[in-house]
Amino acid sequence: MPEMPQILLVDDDAEIRQLITAYLQMHGYEVVAVGDGRAMRSALGEQDVALVLLDVMLPGDDGLTLCRELRDLGNLPIILLTALSEESDRVVGLEMGADDYLTKPFSQRELLARIRAVLRRSQDQLAVHRVALDEAYGFAGWVLAPAKRELRNPQGVVVSLTGGEFDLLVAFVRHPGRVMNRDQLLELTKGRNAQPFDRSIDVQLSRLRKKLGPTELIKTVRGGGYLLSVEVTDG
């Protein structure tokens, strides 16, 4: 039941896995720890991962190879873990698209700081949306799983959204409390301009509202547009 950004740790040393996992969990992160690239891939398929901590020295495919592979798949944030002696790997790693690196041994406090920094500044929209939904703006208790485009309400009921519904919800979450008219929403979700008599947003919104259930999270401003309510209590 992921309520926080989930972190995927890839390291072949079981002791380190244990240590880092415990520490991060203590700070409220959910952690999935695996030992090699093979397990990493299957974890990515099943879990909703927001960030990857990637050891460079791994049995089988090494961390740099995996790093490139992750980049090819998307823009999931990656932090490389390197030993002091592997200085050159860091450079290569950053070129391959890692977002940051840490040199072993590192303090746990530093690890936490890097994770927070990367998650914050990351362009990765998944993490951003996640936080927005979890911590802010009346969506407390809701969880959005972007990878699967599933939405879970505070009661634990899961609905799956279509691509269009998901994009629309994201548009609202990124502009909480702001009134947006149909043109703006169309631009944000479909990247096109409104035609005269274009009511596709109305309909899509109607569909989204139906899936959001009887909440009043998305309000109508007559003559103005719609907005994500910011002053909601719990459902």
Added chain:
Amino acid sequence: MPEMPQILLVDDDAEIRQLITAYLQMHGYEVVAVGDGRAMRSALGEQDVALVLLDVMLPGDDGLTLCRELRDLGNLPIILLTALSEESDRVVGLEMGADDYLTKPFSQRELLARIRAVLRRSQDQLAVHRVALDEAYGFAGWVLAPAKRELRNPQGVVVSLTGGEFDLLVAFVRHPGRVMNRDQLLELTKGRNAQPFDRSIDVQLSRLRKKLGPTELIKTVRGGGYLLSVEVTDG
């Protein structure tokens, strides 16, 4: 007929527009020059823009506002153009998501260098694909317009691709000459793992090939997968 990354210049000074446009065109870029945010928006709707050069001082919405707006819309690369006296704008601008900035007056050579750097290191996949299609790997003469998902062959015939076809083509272009099996392609295009007897890739590929016409750009490796041919002559 865009054959190169197209650059959108937003500046209210007609003389500067003229100068920069001429210089960049001399270096093979296509340039669309507009004078304000309103025109910028409509240009974005119509053109296939790979990078925005954005003056900070503009009539109507200023450059920083537009910068944020562009960021909200996607991750199109942005280079800000600021006057020396607007030092603080640069900081704000970078925070708002600009990729780089130039202080007026700047040399044209420097502008060109920054443009190339931003286009190269940009995560923006549009630019990357574009270059790949235009300059490398047997696709000489083909043009992919990602914004419209249209593909034009060397003879000038335009076909529009569906989302799935586009993603599949992109997967090939990003890994030219590499044999990819169905699982990998599924992962790259749909982000999911293959089911047993999953032949959706076969079918999608068949559809893509049909639109590519009688070329043999995508080859089959029996028992292995598919690859984008790298040793093609012209059509």
Added chain:
DNA sequence: GGCTTTTGGCAACAGGTTGTTACCCATTGA
């Protein structure tokens, strides 16, 4: 209040896209 006009909600429909299945052909190996 009542009446009219405007605006939004949404059911129903149609068109487009995509995954599945089935059948056929090409390649391979004996």
Added chain:
DNA sequence: TCAATGGGTAACAACCTGTTGCCAAAAGCC
């Protein structure tokens, strides 16, 4: 030559999305 395997693709079904039309809610007007 024949059988086995793998790939190509037509046909179908399911799903997603934009359009249209009708109704209700809200706002304006008297």
